Amino acid sequence: MTASAAAATSGxxxxxxxxxxxxxxxxTRLPLGAAYxxxxxxxxLPIVLLAVFSLNNGTTLTFPLKGFTLTWYQAMVGDQALLGxxxxxLVVATAxxxxxxxxxxxxSQAVLRFRFTGRRLLLGLAGAPLVxxxxxxxxxxxLLFTALGIPRSLLTIAAGHSVVALPYATxxxxxxxxxxxxxxxxxxxxxxxxxxxxxxxVIIPLLxxxxxxxxxxxxxxxxxxxxxxxxxxxxxxxFPVFLYGQxxxxxxxxxxxxxxxxxxxxxxxxTLIANRLRSRD
Numbered sequence: 404m405t406a407s408a409a410a411a412t413s414g415x416x417x418x419x420x421x422x423x424x425x426x427x428x429x430x431t432r433l434p435l436g437a438a439y440x441x442x443x444x445x446x447x448l449p450i451v452l453l454a455v456f457s458l459n460n461g462t463t464l465t466f467p468l469k470g471f472t473l474t475w476y477q478a479m480v481g482d483q484a485l486l487g488x489x490x491x492x493l494v495v496a497t498a499x500x501x502x503x504x505x506x507x508x509x510x511s512q513a514v515l516r517f518r519f520t521g522r523r524l525l526l527g528l529a530g531a532p533l534v535x536x537x538x539x540x541x542x543x544x545x546l547l548f549t550a551l552g553i554p555r556s557l558l559t560i561a562a563g564h565s566v567v568a569l570p571y572a573t574x575x576x577x578x579x580x581x582x583x584x585x586x587x588x589x590x591x592x593x594x595x596x597x598x599x600x601x602x603x604x605v606i607i608p609l610l611x612x613x614x615x616x617x618x619x620x621x622x623x624x625x626x627x628x629x630x631x632x633x634x635x636x637x638x639x640x641x642f643p644v645f646l647y648g649q650x651x652x653x654x655x656x657x658x659x660x661x662x663x664x665x666x667x668x669x670x671x672x673x674t675l676i677a678n679r680l681r682s683r684d
Contacts, residue, residue, distance in 0.1 A: 531570075555637035572617040629646075
């Protein structure tokens, strides 16, 4: 058999296998696509229903709807308890995001720029809250604050939220700092700049978008968190804790849903901004 005949025979022999393999890939794509569609429905359908029921002219969450109205949004504006809880969440999330971003920056800078024993341990401790259930962490912090005689307040919630938000800030900033050229810092210090000046005039400006992205991500994590806040809240609950406590009152549901929709839209906007900043940096 000549070389060309052998090649032709080999190609003919392989062609059914290729066709069979292509059919297998096509058959695999169908169930994967169906699973993906089911996942999207389960993820986004409740959000859509939440927005629809916030406009329902009735207090029962059932179909058919009794008409559309903005009454619940108007009632939300006048609900001082609800607005107070949302204000508490804004204060806590702002403080927690600021603290977590500052700590995440310090951890990332220490791990990448300095050589010392325990660098891996420090990085592991910064990421530990990702694998510890929030309920367990909430109980631990509650016992710690009780043992230290620290009363539960917005401050204790902010402290707990800064702990759970720290891994997000560290990962975002670490990913950006890896790409920074150390020669820029070295050049600044060779020209006589101290490390604090180099930090303020060189490093932080280069990390600006990533710092803002990390801050927004930590803000979202803190604002939406309920398990930890439930253990650490005092007399001033955050919005998720307030919402959870009010769910047993049926007449309050429409106003709570309206507020949840407003906060959900705000969270989506902040998430998109944070992702945009990360992609541009």
